[in-house]
Amino acid sequence: MSGAERDAVTVTSAVLRRWPLPPPGVGKEARGRTCVVGGSDRTPGAVLLAAEAALRSGAGKLQVATTASTAPALGVALPEALVLGLAQNADGGIDPACGAQGSELAELAAGAHAVCLGVGTIGEPAVVALLEALVPPLEQTVVLDALGLAPVTRDATFLHHLRGAAVLTPNLNELAIVLGADEEEVTRDTAGAARELARRSRCTVAAGGGESWIAAPDGRLWLDVSGGAGLGVSGSGDVLAGIVTGLCARGADPVQAAVWACHLHGRAGDRLASSVGRLGFLARELPAEVPRVLAEIEV
Structure with missing residues (x-):
């Protein structure tokens, strides 16, 4: 057991009951606005998973921005959401020019309480250019997932201006890439790796494998062993990013939301x-279980 692991708090329902979420408001505006930005021609479903998970975790108002070609289908699949179709590049991803200040996307993100970026995106240079235009003026909580982590890989100070109001949700491979470390090394000491990324980025880090390690920028650490091997399935990380975003939108601080x-x-x-x-359930089945788990914990 590493020194980092010995410092960790094991997450249980009892621990969370002593750390209750902010009470929900009575209207959709009172429970916060989320904005989920991502998707591509090849991976349109990731946005659907994250967006539904945000609502299932109690957020009140949902806004989604994705590629123009997939926006109509997503709008039908998510009748609860405002869906903004964005111009695409030649690869079928979001055109980086969409992130320019004064754009529809920039205004949508600026008006949200929490913004999820990166789910289902493709083309690292384009994603980095999009986020480098979109993120610096933001002041609300930002959640980066998947290729949305690329700007932090290039520059660990990318989110420092948010002063801790950000969450990174890497899987173990992504955690290794962001740190420039060997994946086997990260697997052996995920707790230490998560804590190191939190220190460098000044963000909360929720790193998942067979178990989840959550590290705060101030060094605090939590271990969650629930879920098991079945969560290692396509789309599961998109659901996690959506839950984090929804909890932040309804008023939880980034550390509490990640835990x-x-x-x-x-x-x-x-x-x-x-x-x-134990194996074989689908990521799309996870969001519907979230309100039931919330009810069990909050009884």
Whole structure:
């Protein structure tokens, strides 16, 4: 056991009951506005997973920005959401010019309480250019997932201006890439790697594998062992990013949102493991379990 691991708090329902989420408001505006930005021609479903997860975690108002070619289908799949179709580049991803200040996307993101960036995006140079235009003026909580982590890989200070109001949700491979480390080394000491990334980036880090490690910028550390191997499935990370974003939108601070989100995500997996099987449940089935887990914890 590493020194980092010995410092960790193991997350349980009892721990979370002593750290309750902010009470929900009575209207959709009172529970916060989320903005999920991502997707491409090849991976349109990631945005759907993250967006539904944000609502299922209690956020009140949902806004989604994705590629113009997939926006109509996403709008039908998410009748609760405002869906903004964005210009595309030749690869079928979001055109980086869409992030320019004064653009529709920039105004949509600036008006949200929490913004999720990166799910389902393709083309690292284009994604980096998009986020480098879109993120610096933002003052609300930002959640970066998947290729959305690329700007932090290039520059660890990318989110320093947010003063801790940001969450990174890498899987173990992404965690290794962002740190410039060997994946086997990160797997052996995920706790230390998550803490190091939190220190460098000044963001909360929720790093998932067979278990989840959540590291705060000030060095605090949590371990969540719920969920198991079944969560290692395509789209599961998109759901986690959406839960974090939804909890931030409804008023949780980034550290609390990340800790709660990992447990909600894991417990949703546990529920599906008991009803479907330890392996073989789908990421799309996770969001519907989140309100049930919330109710169980908050009783």
